[in-house]
Amino acid sequence: xxxxxxxxxxxxxxxxxxxxxxxxxxxxxxxxxxxxxxxxxxxxxxxxxxxxxxxxxxxxxxxxxxxxxxxxxxxxxxxxxxxxxxxxxxxxxxxxxxxxxxxxxxxxxxxxxxxxxxxxxxxxxxxxxxxxxxxxxxxxxxxxxxxxxxxxxxxxxxxxxxxxxxxxxxxxxxxxxxxxxxxxxxxxxxxxxxxxxxxxxxxxxxxxxxxxxxxxxxxxxxxxxxxxxxxxxxxxxxxxxxxxxxxxxxxxxxxxxxxxxxxxxxxxxxxxxxxxxxxxxxxxxxxxxxxxxxxxxxxxxxxxxxxxxxxxxxxxxxxxxxxxxxxxxx
Numbered sequence: 590x591x592x593x594x595x596x597x598x599x600x601x602x603x604x605x606x607x608x609x610x611x612x613x614x615x616x617x618x619x620x621x622x623x624x625x626x627x628x629x630x631x632x633x634x635x636x637x638x639x640x641x642x643x644x645x646x647x648x649x650x651x652x653x654x655x656x657x658x659x660x661x662x663x664x665x666x667x668x669x670x671x672x673x674x675x676x677x678x679x680x681x682x683x684x685x686x687x688x689x690x691x692x693x694x695x696x697x698x699x700x701x702x703x704x705x706x707x708x709x710x711x712x713x714x715x716x717x718x719x720x721x722x723x724x725x726x727x728x729x730x731x732x733x734x735x736x737x738x739x740x741x742x743x744x745x746x747x748x749x750x751x752x753x754x755x756x757x758x759x760x761x762x763x764x765x766x767x768x769x770x771x772x773x774x775x776x777x778x779x780x781x782x783x784x785x786x787x788x789x790x791x792x793x794x795x796x797x798x799x800x801x802x803x804x805x806x807x808x809x810x811x812x813x814x815x816x817x818x819x820x821x822x823x824x825x826x827x828x829x830x831x832x833x834x835x836x837x838x839x840x841x842x843x844x845x846x847x848x849x850x851x852x853x854x855x856x857x858x859x860x861x862x863x864x865x866x867x868x869x870x871x872x873x874x875x876x877x878x879x880x881x882x883x884x885x886x887x888x889x890x891x892x893x894x895x896x897x898x899x900x901x902x903x904x905x906x907x908x909x910x911x912x913x914x915x916x917x918x919x
Contacts, residue, residue, distance in 0.1 A: 594731050596720035601737035601745055602711060610741070611824060615864040619876070624868075628763050628879040629711060629738060631817050637712040639813040641682060644758075648805045650798075651759055651791050654911035656685050662904045662913070663692035669902055669915055670785045671700040672753035676746060678739040679760050680708035683719045686755065687726070689787075694727055705731045707747050709739055740772065743779040752780065757789040759911070762846065762882035769882075773896035780918040786898055788914045790884040792905070796840040803838045803847050803881065811836035814849050814878050825863030833857055837875060846882040850875040889914055 603610065611630065618625040632640070644652035659666075666689065675693060677686055686708075693703035706723065710716045713736045720734040733747055754776065764772055776786065803810050814836055818829040834851040841848055852875045859868040889912065890900050898916035905912045 594724060594729060596717075596724045596732035596734055598717055598720060598734045598736065600713070601735060601742045602713075610738070612864045615821065615825065615861060616866060619861070619864075619868060620866060623875065623877050624870075625877040626817055626821075628817075629740065630820050631813060631879065632711050633816070633820055634712050634714045636813060636816045636820070637681060637710075637715045639809060639816060641684075643805070643809050643813060644684075646805050646807070646809065649802050649810075650910055651802070652685070654906045654908065655757060655759075655789050655913065656688070657906045658904050658911060658913050659685055659688040661906075663688050664695070664698075665902070665904070666787065666913070666915060667692040667695065667698050667703075668700070670753055670917075671751055672785050673701065673703060673750040674705040674707065674747070674752045675703055676707040676709065676752055676754045678709050678754060678756045679758065680710045680719065681712070681715055683708050683723060685757060687723075689755065690723070690727060690730075694730065703730065705733060705747070705750060707733050707735060709735045709737050709742075709746065711736070711738055743775055746779065751784055753785040753787060754780065755787045755789075757787070757913075759789050759791040759881065759884075761788060762791060762884070763879060764882075765880065766844070766882075769892065770895065773892060773898070777897040777918055782918055784918045786893075786914075786916045786918070788889070788893070788916065790889055790912050790914065791881065792910060792912055793845055793883040793885055794910060796842065799847055799883065800838055800840050803849060804836075808836075810838075810849070814851060817878055818851070821861060825861050827859060827861040827863070829859055830857070834876070844882070845884075846880045848877065849879040849881070850877050852876075884912070886912060886914075 614627050716734050720732050724732045815831045818831045821827040837850045837852040839848050853870040856872045857870050893916050900916045902915040
């Protein structure tokens with residue numbers, strides 16, 4: 590196809606997924622109390638596939654709410670910032686992002702046509718497939734995909750031109766409060782003054798609706814959360830029995846978040862030889878796998894200000910379920 594630029598793929602992630610990062614996370618998380626596992630280890634190729642299915646469920650409103658905002662306001666976003674490079678953290682298939690790319694590639698855009706797209710994801714297979722598809726869809730666009738962990742590799746992302754970092758899907762809500770502050774601070778440090786952040790956040794709403802979004806009737810979310818045990822068994826030689834755990838989502842009103850946990854149905858001993866761990870789990874003991882924090886607009890503004898960003902625009906869907914916030918690095 591004329592004008593198509595072949596995508597580049599840079600691998601920053603250690604191809605040995607049982608490397609130091611996973612071992613450290615498992616020792617620190619599962620070796621303490623409460624027992625935790627960072628949600629990034631949910632996203633192997635199978636986990637990425639399952640999550641993509643989840644985003645299409647009627648119960649899981651965030652994806653469609655964010656898609657509606659992009660459909661309505663992508664041109665406004667593209668006109669409001671002067672970026673010529675778009676970086677997407679946790680890009681997956683970049684499905685929603687195509688609406689944003691369409692707006693940034695419009696020849697009538699005041700800031701000119703976007704020249705480069707940098708999708709970043711831990712799933713090598715998903716990223717490579719998306720990179721090829723995007724290169725064909727947008728002739729002339731340089732797609733420089735990065736197989737990496739955005740909690741580790743922010744400082745290694747491509748520089749040059751003015752960048753807009755898109756962090757969509759309310760993935761920021763997967764961080765605990767202290768982790769969130771540290772991440773936003775690290776992101777600000779990785780950007781030059783005047784560069785941009787587009788942040789997607791799920792907004793606070795009724796507890797019943799929130800829990801239903803993470804406990805679907807088809808049990809896809811349960812399979813997704815259980816996948817972390819399969820990852821540990823495969824990568825670290827652990828002997829978790831996924832069937833010995835029940836899925837236990839709950840709403841924490843004080844912290845304004847949904848907690849997704851796995852609960853041991855009976856007392857059990859688990860070996861994790863790759864991390865040098867032996868675990869004795871009591872009946873009813875829980876593994877904290879993922880959280881999804883919900884936000885208010887004032888809260889988003891305050892957290893971004895603390896990290897060194899100034900909010901310039903905020904857009905929401907008609908129902909007020911979700912927000913996209915554009916902020917500039919000070």
